[in-house]
Structures are given as C-alpha cells and as structure tokens.
Amino acid sequence: MPGPWESHICPGCACLCDDLDLVEADGGLQAHNVCAWGSAKFLGSKKFHPGQPRRRLTAPFVRRRGRREEVSPEAALAQAAELLARARRPVVFGLTACGSRAQEAALAVARHLRARLEPADLNLMAPYYQALLTAEIHHASLEVLRDEADTVLYWGANPLHSCPRHLTRYTVFARGRFTERGVEDRRLAAVDLHRTELARFCQVFVRVAPGADLELIRAVQGVLSGASRATVTGAVRLAEFLRHGEVGVIFAGRGLAVGAEALARFAALGDLIRVLRPARRFFLLPLASDFNSAGLYHLLLTRLGSPWAPDFGEGDPPVFRSQPVRWEEVDALLVTGADLFWLLPEETRRDLTRRQVPVVAVGPWEDRTVARAAVALPAALEGIEVEEVAYRQDGIPVCLRPVLPPPAPAAHQVLTQLLEISS
Amino acid sequence: MLTAPELLEFLPQTDCGQCGMTCADFAGLLLARDLSPADCPVLHEPEYAGFIEALEELLATAPAAGRGMAIDPARCIGCGICVAMCEHHLAQVPEARAGRGPGLGDRVIFRVVNGQVVVVNQELCVRLLQAAEKCSKCAEHCPTEAITLR
Numbered sequence: 210m211p212g213p214w215e216s217h218i219c220p221g222c223a224c225l226c227d228d229l230d231l232v233e234a235d236g237g238l239q240a241h242n243v244c245a246w247g248s249a250k251f252l253g254s255k256k257f258h259p260g261q262p263r264r265r266l267t268a269p270f271v272r273r274r275g276r277r278e279e280v281s282p283e284a285a286l287a288q289a290a291e292l293l294a295r296a297r298r299p300v301v302f303g304l305t306a307c308g309s310r311a312q313e314a315a316l317a318v319a320r321h322l323r324a325r326l327e328p329a330d331l332n333l334m335a336p337y338y339q340a341l342l343t344a345e346i347h348h349a350s351l352e353v354l355r356d357e358a359d360t361v362l363y364w365g366a367n368p369l370h371s372c373p374r375h376l377t378r379y380t381v382f383a384r385g386r387f388t389e390r391g392v393e394d395r396r397l398a399a400v401d402l403h404r405t406e407l408a409r410f411c412q413v414f415v416r417v418a419p420g421a422d423l424e425l426i427r428a429v430q431g432v433l434s435g436a437s438r439a440t441v442t443g444a445v446r447l448a449e450f451l452r453h454g455e456v457g458v459i460f461a462g463r464g465l466a467v468g469a470e471a472l473a474r475f476a477a478l479g480d481l482i483r484v485l486r487p488a489r490r491f492f493l494l495p496l497a498s499d500f501n502s503a504g505l506y507h508l509l510l511t512r513l514g515s516p517w518a519p520d521f522g523e524g525d526p527p528v529f530r531s532q533p534v535r536w537e538e539v540d541a542l543l544v545t546g547a548d549l550f551w552l553l554p555e556e557t558r559r560d561l562t563r564r565q566v567p568v569v570a571v572g573p574w575e576d577r578t579v580a581r582a583a584v585a586l587p588a589a590l591e592g593i594e595v596e597e598v599a600y601r602q603d604g605i606p607v608c609l610r611p612v613l614p615p616p617a618p619a620a621h622q623v624l625t626q627l628l629e630i631s632s
Numbered sequence: 633m634l635t636a637p638e639l640l641e642f643l644p645q646t647d648c649g650q651c652g653m654t655c656a657d658f659a660g661l662l663l664a665r666d667l668s669p670a671d672c673p674v675l676h677e678p679e680y681a682g683f684i685e686a687l688e689e690l691l692a693t694a695p696a697a698g699r700g701m702a703i704d705p706a707r708c709i710g711c712g713i714c715v716a717m718c719e720h721h722l723a724q725v726p727e728a729r730a731g732r733g734p735g736l737g738d739r740v741i742f743r744v745v746n747g748q749v750v751v752v753n754q755e756l757c758v759r760l761l762q763a764a765e766k767c768s769k770c771a772e773h774c775p776t777e778a779i780t781l782r
Binding site for chain 1: 705708709710711712713715716717727729730731732733734735736743744745746747748773775776
C-alpha cells in the first residue's frame with residue numbers, strides 16, 4: 210500500500226472534506242482529520258458504533274427458496290435482469306450515496322426498464338431545487354459562506370449528526386476572510402423538534418412542534434415584512450435574529466422534508482429569503498448528508514430538466530412525480546447508493562416482504578436491503594477503492610481518488626453490465 | 633471518576649479570592665493535587681468544620697489524575713471543533729485557524745485520527761504552560777462534552 214496521501218477527499222458525507230491525510234499504520238489505514246462518519250467508511254465500521262466492524266458484501270448471490278447461493282457475477286446479473294424485466298412497475302431507488310458515474314448508469318437502466326427513479330432524499334432536495342428555480346434564490350459556495358456569513362440558521366437540521374465537520378469547516382468555527390474571529394464573528398440559530406447539541410452554540414434556539422414549521426416560517430416572514438404580528442412562539446426572536454445579519458445562510462435539513470408540506474415549506478423559505486434580500490445577502494442551502502446527493506439532482510436537472518422523480522413507465526420523456534412512490538404498487542426494486550430497508554417504515558417493509566417483491570441490491574455493504582435481496586452484487590467503495598465523481602452539498606464537483614485496491618467492480622460498471630444484459 | 637464540580641461542592645463557592653483564585657480554579661488544582669484542601673483559608677473557619685476532612689477523604693478515594701485533558705472516546709464524534717478552537721493552534725497552526733485539519737507535520741496538541749480526537753502533545757497546552765492562563769475553549773465548545781479538563 211503506497212502512501213501517505215495528503216489532502217485526500219473524504220466520501221463520508223456531503224461535506225466532501227478535502228483535508229484528509231492517510232497513512233499506513235499497523236498494516237491498515239490511518240485517517241487523519243476525518244470525523245466519525247468518514248472514519249466508518251475508511252475503517253469499515255458502523256456509523257453510529259465506531260468499535261463495531263461493518264460487514265462487506267464479498268460475493269454475488271441469488272436467493273433460492275429463501276437461501277443465499279453464491280454465484281458468478283454473470284449468473285447474478287442474468288438473474289437480476291430477468292427479475293427486473295418481468296416487473297410492470299419497477300423502481301430504481303437510492304443513488305444519493307454513490308458516485309455520479311453510477312447515477313448516470315442507473316438513469317440509463319431506469320430508462321431501459323421503463324422504471325421510476327426514486328432518489329432516497331426526494332422530499333428534501335427536490336423541493337429545494339424547485340424553490341431555487343422558482344424563487345430566484347441566490348447561490349453561494351461553502352467557502353463564500355465561511356468567508357462572509359455572519360448569520361447562520363439551521364432549520365430542521367443537526368449538522369453534528371449529518372455532517373459532523375460542517376460547523377468546524379464552513380459555518381461557525383472556521384475563520385474566513387471577513388470572519389476572522391470565527392465563532393465570535395458569527396451568530397447561530399437553530400429550529401428543531403428537540404433541544405440538540407447545537408443549542409449550546411446558539412444565540413436563538415426555537416423548539417417547534419411537529420408539523421408547525423410552515424406556520425413558523427410564514428410568521429417570521431410576516432414579522433420581517435411588517436405584514437402581521439407574530440402569533441407563533443419564536444417567530445419574533447427568529448425575525449430579529451435574521452434582521453440583524455448582513456450576510457446569512459439558512460440550512461434546511463430533513464426536518465423540513467417530513468410529510469406532504471415539504472414543497473410548501475421550501476417555497477415559504479424562498480419567500481422569506483426574498484423578504485430579507487433587498488438589504489442583506491441571504492442564501493438557502495439544503496443540508497444533505499449522503500455524499501453525492503447534489504450530484505444526482507445535477508444529473509436530473511441537466512439531463513431531464515426537473516428535480517422531481519422521473520417515471521419512465523409511460524415512455525420517454527418521463528413523467529415527473531413530486532409525491533413519494535406508493536410502495537404498494539411497486540413489483541420490483543433495484544437499490545443502489547442507499548439502504549432502502551433501513552429507511553422504510555416497518556409496515557412497508559413487511560408489505561414488500563409479504564408480496565415477495567424481488568429486490569436487486571448493488572453496493573459494498575451487507576446492509577438491511579442486502580439481507581432481503583433476491584440478487585445482490587458487490588461494488589467497490591467509491592473514493593476509497595475506485596475513482597468516482599461527486600458533487601459537494603453546494604454543487605461543487607470533485608474527483609474522488611482511490612487509495613486501496615478494489616475487491617469488487619465499481620457500481621457504475623455493475624450497472625452498465627446489467628444494462629447490457631437487459632438490452 | 634472524581635471531577636472538579638464534585639470537589640467544588642465542598643468549597644465555600646464565594647470566590648473570595650483569599651487563595652488567589654476562584655473556587656472553581658481551586659477545585660481544578662485540588663484535583664490535579666497541586667493544592668491541598670488546607671490551602672483554602674476559608675475552610676479553616678468554624679462554619680466549615682469537617683469540610684477539609686471530607687475533601688481529603690474524597691481525594692484519597694480517587695486516583696491521582698494527571699493535568700491536562702481527558703477525551704471520552706465513546707462520546708467524541710470527531711467534529712474537530714476542539715482543534716479549531718484551541719488557543720495554541722490559533723497562534724501556531726494556520727490550517728486549524730481556517731477550519732481545516734492540521735497537516736501531518738504540524739506540531740499540534742490534538743488531532744482527529746480515525747474519527748476520534750487524540751492528544752498528541754499535551755505539554756503544548758496553554759493551560760499547562762501558563763498558570764495564569766485558564767484556557768478551556770476545547771472543553772467549553774465540545775458539543776458532546778467528550779473533553780474533561782483536569
């Protein structure tokens with residue numbers, strides 16, 4: 210294993226930190242400047258339990274009479290192609306935690322299968338990009354925010370759990386060109402269901418009831434524009450907090466993506482930014498945690514022109530679906546770049562299992578989806594074992610370089626082979 | 633493990649300054665065995681009878697702790713806030729100033745390795761170098777309270 214590698218890019222989360230130093234130690238890899246999340250990927254441990262090893266998917270298998278049978282990659286691909294070709298309503302799910310080449314290959318597979326492509330974080334990112342298109346929200350890179358932002362608001366987001374180095378590298382503690390004193394030059398606020406670790410750094414922390422975000426956003430906007438008096442707890446404090454900023458940013462997290470009001474919430478945040486903007490510079494960014502979530506929406510927007518889930522079931526060009534997929538209609542699944550059975554509610558998991566919906570899983574880990582898969586194909590870790598391209602959460606593309614030999618082909622190679630066999 | 637706040641409960645907590653410091657600082661130095669309970673002039677007053685003995689009993693049951701900081705690996709998430717906030721890094725490590733992780737060759741107090749903060753050069757800590765300087769920024773800003781200063 211040659212090395213050391215300096216300034217390596219971490220594929221752990223959407224921060225894509227570019228300051229990792231990797232050295233060989235005790236026959237393995239030692240990663241410097243990597244958080245617990247990134248470290249889990251480099252060291253092969255569980256994300257929330259650093260001491261516990263995470264099992265790799267080492268060989269392709271097909272499930273026959275409930276038992277896993279290891280087969281050749283060609284046999285597994287043929288079985289996967291057959292299962293997916295038989296389906297009337299197939300869905301290609303995930304794609305937020307895999308590289309851009311894999312996403313492109315998955316889009317081609319979805320088009321060929323006449324399937325629906327369902328991003329794992331559709332409810333968070335698609336409404337954001339829709340708001341970006343319609344509300345004329347300005348865009349800024351994380352470096353610009355580090356240098357200039359004096360007002361930071363996390364809404365429905367806890368970066369310490371989704372992107373642990375976000376505060377350190379870009380938003381609160383980093384010292385930038387016009388924020389030379391770091392945290393002392395900035396003001397931080399957060400809105401969340403529960404009091405989180407962020408609260409200890411916040412000038413304003415507002416606890417919001419489940420489902421009350423939209424009302425609060427509109428109330429803050431009303432106070433700022435002088436159109437109405439606050440009727441929601443915390444609205445005045447938030448409005449005053451935002452009013453006193455010169456350059457600010459609102460990071461919207463998964464808390465805003467819950468339920469059917471996601472699009473309305475992002476539209477309201479867009480309106481809020483518009484109210485703030487004449488006298489100040491304010492930005493809105495989603496706090497995506499999967500390392501290439503932005504890359505998927507970049508692909509959808511540049512290739513298809515819409516951030517919503519493309520459904521090729523009725524032909525090409527696709528129909529764009531803004532509502533999450535109705536799982537009871539799905540009769541085959543191709544999952545890559547996400548652990549679907551970890552994300553789904555128990556009731557839906559049981560329903561998919563009861564109906565024996567065939568699942569084809571492509572990925573590096575033995576996760577819950579692989580445990581239920583009819584066919585599973587191992588893939589290499591992108592950015593550690595194979596080269597890939599990923600987009601940081603602010604939309605900056607970066608090239609991920611490998612440092613270890615791959616034990617399996619890259620996900621984009623597997624998906625391309627699947628497409629070739631299916632054609 | 634015995635902590636300074638536990639010792640503080642047996643101190644006057646009036647911050648009178650007769651010992652030359654605050655009660656919290658006195659508790660920290662008690663924990664590090666730099667001072668003994670009898671060094672507090674106020675505890676010799678009849679009002680505080682038995683407090684010195686109680687403190688000595690507490691200190692006798694706890695193993696002597698070294699000075700500096702202790703990291704709880706079960707709590708640390710490797711966010712690196714301590715590395716960015718450290719006074720020594722602020723002056724000596726430009727990378728850490730800007731929020732980036734320090735380079736392999738940088739002489740730092742702690743760095744994040746494999747997702748956990750590890751103390752590599754504790755002797756550089758401002759807290760240990762200058763008795764008058766009571767920097768505790770790493771522990772104050774740790775979001776998971778993984779750092780304990782001793």
